Amino acid sequence: xxxxxxxxxxxxxxxxxxxxxxxxxxMYMATVNQAHLxxxxxxxxxxxxxxxxxxxxxxxDALVLRDTKRAEQALAEHVAHGWDxxxxxxxxxxxx
Numbered sequence: 001x002x003x004x005x006x007x008x009x010x011x012x013x014x015x016x017x018x019x020x021x022x023x024x025x026x027m028y029m030a031t032v033n034q035a036h037l038x039x040x041x042x043x044x045x046x047x048x049x050x051x052x053x054x055x056x057x058x059x060x061d062a063l064v065l066r067d068t069k070r071a072e073q074a075l076a077e078h079v080a081h082g083w084d085x086x087x088x089x090x091x092x093x094x095x096x
Contacts, residue, residue, distance in 0.1 A: 004049060008052065009032075011056055012032070015059070015075075016028050018063075048085050051081065052078075052081075052085075055074065055077065055078040055081060056078070058077075058078075059071060059074045059075055059078060061074075062074050
């Protein structure tokens with residue numbers, strides 16, 4: 001899992017590099033810095049790694065096709081699902 005987490009961060013960092021959008025990068029880095037622990041915990045939830053990889057594949061497929069609408073949708077879904085995974089870690093933590 002620790003190796004996947006580092007690869008996951010590198011994937012997202014590369015997307016930020018490709019986007020070449022300073023405002024987006026600033027917002028992303030602020031979020032990443034605040035969410036490291038929860039993000040890491042979210043990826044260990046059952047099925048999360050597989051789902052995250054499928055979402056990454058959808059993003060890459062859209063980028064390869066230069067389909068901006070599809071890429072935007074895939075990115076938005078990945079972010080939304082990531083927040084859901086993050087929220088699940090908080091809920092699970094509160095139950096213990």
